[in-house]
Amino acid sequence: MEAIKTFRSRTVVLPTRDIDTDQIIAARFLTTTTREGLGKSLFFDLRFDADGNERPEFPLNGPEARGADILVAGNNFGCGSSREHAPWALLDYGFRAVISTEIADIFRNNSLKNGLVPIVVPEDVHTWLVDNPGVEVEIDVEALSLTLPDGTTTTYPMDGFARHCLIEGLDQLGFLQQHDAAIEQFEKERPWTP
Amino acid sequence: MRTLFEKVWDEHVVVPATDDTPSVLYIDLHIIHEVTTPQAFSMLRDRGLSVRRPDLTLATMDHSTPTTPVRTFKDLAVVGESAANQIRQMQQNCRDFGIDLLGFDSDRRGIVHVIGPELGATQPGKTIVCGDSHSSTHGAFGALAFGIGTTEVGHVLATQCLLQRRPKTLAVNVSGRLPAGVGAKDIILAVIGRIGVDGGTGHVIEYRGDAISALDMESRMTVCNMSIEGGARAGMIAPDDTTFEYLAGRPRVPRGETWDAALARWQELVTDEGATFDNEVSIDASSLEPMVTFGTNPGMVIGISEPVPDGGDDPSFRKALDYMQVMPGKPMTENDVDVVFIGSCTNGRLSDIEEAASILEGRQVADGVRMLVVPGSQQVKREAEARGLDRVITDAGAEWREAGCSMCIGMNGDIALPGQLSVSTSNRNFEGRQGIGARTVLASPATAAASAVRGKVADPRQLMNR
Numbered sequence: 001m002e003a004i005k006t007f008r009s010r011t012v013v014l015p016t017r018d019i020d021t022d023q024i025i026a027a028r029f030l031t032t033t034t035r036e037g038l039g040k041s042l043f044f045d046l047r048f049d050a051d052g053n054e055r056p057e058f059p060l061n062g063p064e065a066r067g068a069d070i071l072v073a074g075n076n077f078g079c080g081s082s083r084e085h086a087p088w089a090l091l092d093y094g095f096r097a098v099i100s101t102e103i104a105d106i107f108r109n110n111s112l113k114n115g116l117v118p119i120v121v122p123e124d125v126h127t128w129l130v131d132n133p134g135v136e137v138e139i140d141v142e143a144l145s146l147t148l149p150d151g152t153t154t155t156y157p158m159d160g161f162a163r164h165c166l167i168e169g170l171d172q173l174g175f176l177q178q179h180d181a182a183i184e185q186f187e188k189e190r191p192w193t194p
Numbered sequence: 195m196r197t198l199f200e201k202v203w204d205e206h207v208v209v210p211a212t213d214d215t216p217s218v219l220y221i222d223l224h225i226i227h228e229v230t231t232p233q234a235f236s237m238l239r240d241r242g243l244s245v246r247r248p249d250l251t252l253a254t255m256d257h258s259t260p261t262t263p264v265r266t267f268k269d270l271a272v273v274g275e276s277a278a279n280q281i282r283q284m285q286q287n288c289r290d291f292g293i294d295l296l297g298f299d300s301d302r303r304g305i306v307h308v309i310g311p312e313l314g315a316t317q318p319g320k321t322i323v324c325g326d327s328h329s330s331t332h333g334a335f336g337a338l339a340f341g342i343g344t345t346e347v348g349h350v351l352a353t354q355c356l357l358q359r360r361p362k363t364l365a366v367n368v369s370g371r372l373p374a375g376v377g378a379k380d381i382i383l384a385v386i387g388r389i390g391v392d393g394g395t396g397h398v399i400e401y402r403g404d405a406i407s408a409l410d411m412e413s414r415m416t417v418c419n420m421s422i423e424g425g426a427r428a429g430m431i432a433p434d435d436t437t438f439e440y441l442a443g444r445p446r447v448p449r450g451e452t453w454d455a456a457l458a459r460w461q462e463l464v465t466d467e468g469a470t471f472d473n474e475v476s477i478d479a480s481s482l483e484p485m486v487t488f489g490t491n492p493g494m495v496i497g498i499s500e501p502v503p504d505g506g507d508d509p510s511f512r513k514a515l516d517y518m519q520v521m522p523g524k525p526m527t528e529n530d531v532d533v534v535f536i537g538s539c540t541n542g543r544l545s546d547i548e549e550a551a552s553i554l555e556g557r558q559v560a561d562g563v564r565m566l567v568v569p570g571s572q573q574v575k576r577e578a579e580a581r582g583l584d585r586v587i588t589d590a591g592a593e594w595r596e597a598g599c600s601m602c603i604g605m606n607g608d609i610a611l612p613g614q615l616s617v618s619t620s621n622r623n624f625e626g627r628q629g630i631g632a633r634t635v636l637a638s639p640a641t642a643a644a645s646a647v648r649g650k651v652a653d654p655r656q657l658m659n660r
Contacts, residue, residue, distance in 0.1 A: 017510040018391055018491050022624040027605040031258050031276035033232035033283050035344075045626050050612065074510060076392040079425065079491075080624060082327040083230065084343035102392055105361075105427050106327060110343035159359060161215050172345075176353045179209050179218050183355055186208045186220055 001115045003169030006140045007096060009069035012059050013133035019073055020080035021107060025089040027081075038085055039092030064134045069096045072129045076100070078107025087111040097139050099146070101126045112162045113172065117141060119156045141166050195469040197363050198432050199398045202338040202463065206321045208355060216357045222320040223250055223337075224350045225306045226293075228284035229257040229605075230325030234348035235287040245291045246354045252315055253288050254296040255281055256305045258606050261568050261595035264298045273606045291351075304571020304597040307331035307539035311415065312573050314444025318433035318460040323350060328539045328621060329428075330421040334414035335441070336433035336463045338398070341422065362472040364389075364397040364426065368405040370480035375655035377549070378413035379541060379619065379638035381405065382420040383485035383495045385477060391493040394426025397473065400465060401431050405479035411440040412545045419540045420621050423492040432464040484654055486526045487623045487636040489514035494623075498641065498653045501525055517625055518633050519613075526635060526651040532614035534565040534592075534646035535628070536639055538602035541619035542570025544577050546639040550619075551583045553643035553657050554590040560649030565592035566608065568600040592646065604628045617645040 029041040046058050054061045071090065077100040078086060087110050090098070097117040108118045117139060121129070128148070129135070138147040141163060147153045165172055196204070209218035224247075238244070245251060258277035264270060270278035288295035296303045302313065306324050310316040316332045322339035323329060325347045332339035342356065349356055366385055386393075399421050401414075409417070414431050421429030438457060441447050448456050483497040494514060496502065504522040505511030515522065520529060536542075536550045547569060559565045567587045569575040575597055578584055584594045600608040602620035604627065610616040612631030619642050623634035637645070640654035647657060 015509070016513060018493075020491070020622075020624045022622065022627050026626055026630075027257075027603045030229050030605060031274070031280050033280055034236070035233045045630055050630070076395070076425070079391055080327065080422075080622060082325060082341035082343055084233075084325075084345060102395060104392070104425065105395055106341055106343060106422075110345065113343065113345040159216065160213060161357070164214070172357055173349055173352060175215070176218065176349055176355055176357060179355070180353070182208050182218065183220070183353060187354075 001169050001171055004096070004115055004117065004141050004166050006138065006142065007069070008136055008138045009096065010067065010134050010136050011070045011072045011099070011129060012065040012068040013072045013130050014059055015074050015130050017074035018076045018079055021078055021083050021086040022080055024078065024086040025083065030083060030085055035088045037092060038089035039094065042089040042093045059133070068134065069094055070099060070137060070139070071095050071097070072099045072126070072133070074100065076102045076104060079104040082106045082110070084110045084114070087114045087116045091116050099126070099129060112166065115166065117166065119146060121146060121154055121156055125154050195466040197465040197469045197471060198336060198400055198430055198463055199338060199363055200469070202319055202321065202336070203360060205319065211359065216359045218355050219358045220321060221250070221323050221350050221354055221356060223252060223310070223315055223322040224354070225252045225310055225322065225324035225329070226347065227253070227257055227306050227324070227326065228255045228280050230344050231287065231347055232280060232283050233344050234351055235291065237348045238291070238351060243352045245293060245351045248292045250354060251293050251351070252310060253293045254303050254306060254309055255284055255298070256597070257599045257603060259598045260606055261598045261600045261608055263596055277606060301572050301576070304573065305539045305542060305599055307415070307419065308542060308570035308574065311335065311411070312444070312571055314441050314447035317441065317447065317456070318437060318463050323356065327422040328419050330426070331415050331419040331539055333418040333421065333428050333430040334411060335437055336430060336460070338428055338430065340427040361427065362397045364394055364399045365471040365474040366399050366401050367403040367474065367476040368401060368479050369403040369476070370405055370478050372405060372479045372482065375640060375658055376482050376484055377638050377640065378409055378416040380482050380485040381477070381479060382417045383487070383492065383636065384482055386420060386424045386492045387485070387495040388477060389424050389475060391423060391491045392425040394421060394424040397426050399424070399426045399429040400471070401429060402465070406431055407434065410545065411436060412543045415543065416540055420492065423621055433460050484638060484641045486641060486651060487634070488518060488520050488526055490517055490623055490625050492621065492623060492636060495636070496526070498527065499525060527653065529615055529651050531563055531617050531645050531649055531651060533610045533616040534559070534563060534642050535568070535601040535616060535618040535620060536566070536642055537568030537570065537600055538620040539570060539599070540621045541639050542568060542574065544574050546619065547574065547578045547583055548581070549639040550643040551586040553640055553647065553654060554592065555586050557590055557647045559591040559646045563646050563649055565646045566595065566601055567592050568595045568608070569597050571597045601628050617642045617651060
């Protein structure tokens with residue numbers, strides 16, 4: 001995973017609440033055995049009509065969405081299925097962060113493990129971002145801050161370990177493996193371990 | 195004084211959390227299937243790692259598998275080339291890493307969350323994970339069970355552990371006697387309607403109260419299964435005699451003295467009197483009626499006699515009603531039905547099929563309705579057939595299939611068509627979940643079967659007590 005410290009980008013806004021991972025990437029695209037190339041399936045049924053034509057009203061299809069790497073979404077983004085294909089598809093499409101007032105647990109975990117930054121902001125900041133699509137914002141993962149075009153800065157919560165892994169570009173398996181001796185000891189001390 | 199969750203959690207902490215690092219949590223049972231594991235096995239190969247505890251890994255195939263019989267590779271053609279490839283890769287991965295696979299040649303194959311309990315691999319006090327959000331099902335036994343992503347599947351394969359921060363606790367107290375014709379599915383739909391689809395985010399739920407204790411194990415699994423639809427990664431129920439009776443004698447449950455020792459441990463797995471939860475809600479079971487969803491998430495749910503709410507000018511709500519083509523102010527019973535699906539890890543067990551069959555017996559599926567009944571496992575299929583339920587189902591004009599996830603997730607070719615209304619015993623009514631443009635109404639097996647007979651969304655109580 002690449003280290004992520006700070007970046008600036010414009011936003012694209014999907015204001016709908018409770019966007020589930022089935023909408024992010026439908027189950028029929030999950031028969032893949034790799035994690036690459038899923039961007040083309042992202043939000044497929046929202047992006048395209050039954051004939052495969054782009055739906056012009058869908059925000060990601062607008063010309064202003066091109067090059068916008070930050071997705072601002074309605075409350076409870078990423079609910080539902082645990083499919084890690086959801087952050088894989090968002091990253092492959094080019095997104096680097098998702099901003100909402102709430103992000104579902106499993107999706108947030110999966111995002112952090114792949115370098116997609118999940119950002120939960122207060123209601124007023126969110127409302128402003130929804131009302132002003134396409135603005136350029138700065139995301140600082142080291143400081144856990146989000147800076148709006150007028151220079152106002154808001155901080156967002158993130159587990160310290162997850163933040164450390166993002167800014168150092170570390171994957172968490174390495175950390176787990178360091179505890180191999182403790183795991184072995186644990187297994188020995190629990191005679192009822194199945 | 196600790197809650198049930200805290201007892202199970204504490205028991206599995208290998209390395210405690212610090213301000214800077216999460217806990218290392220030991221996993222007692224890892225269930226794997228073909229869809230969310232290929233990339234994890236690739237990671238193991240890339241790094242030259244092995245599977246630490248193949249003996250604690252339970253493997254099967256359910257998501258992209260056909261629900262028509264598979265005798266040779268050619269029979270996989272019905273699910274398409276990429277799904278067939280995924281199935282073959284699962285077989286190869288299990289062979290290469292020394293994991294027993296309950297595959298097409300096994301009479302124990304089935305949906306991950308149906309076979310775990312059926313085999314007795316799911317036990318009180320265990321930590322259980324699977325790359326599937328409905329892993330919460332296993333919490334019905336007093337296990338701490340939750341869904342994980344594929345990267346975490348790799349972590350468990352390699353180390354049998356996960357890095358976790360301790361979640362908060364939410365008590366859902368359900369009291370009172372359930373009215374006739376109202377069951378576990380109606381309870382959990384009512385709970386989700388009450389707390390909302392994000393009400394449990396960051397929490398583990400414990401379902402408590404006399405209405406929960408009165409449920410049999412299959413019903414408890416239905417309740418815990420849908421915890422994730424309320425945003426909670428896990429839902430638990432304290433084990434009791436109902437739990438122990440269910441488990442006794444199952445293939446992977448200890449026997450003799452080991453059983454006695456296990457039982458003594460399991461009996462400690464209750465929330466201590468005076469232990470507190472971070473949040474609590476209460477539901478009166480006696481006031482419930484059969485529940486049906488009207489929108490595009492499981493929290494958009496009403497009683498069968500209630501009108502679809504208006505929702506004001508909330509655009510997300512409007513969008514959901516537009517997609518569902520339902521009218522505010524009218525009950526769901528005015529909607530014509532095209533498809534009925536009985537099955538899934540929510541309602542694909544024997545008692546669910548019995549419930550549906552009791553409505554279908556001596557009746558016919560309405561003209562123009564397609565009804566699919568898919569057992570949750572090959573074991574459920576055999577037991578249902580031994581009771582003659584398959585005949586009741588096919589005599590009524592419904593299809594009786596092999597085990598799998600089928601139309602709950604619609605990735606094996608079992609789908610509803612664009613615009614079709616499906617009354618489904620599954621767990622998600624998300625847009626497109628059962629097929630592009632398909633409209634899903636979640637309901638109990640009784641409600642789904644009654645809807646098949648009537649050809650409209652129907653109140654099962656009108657078809658009971660013959």
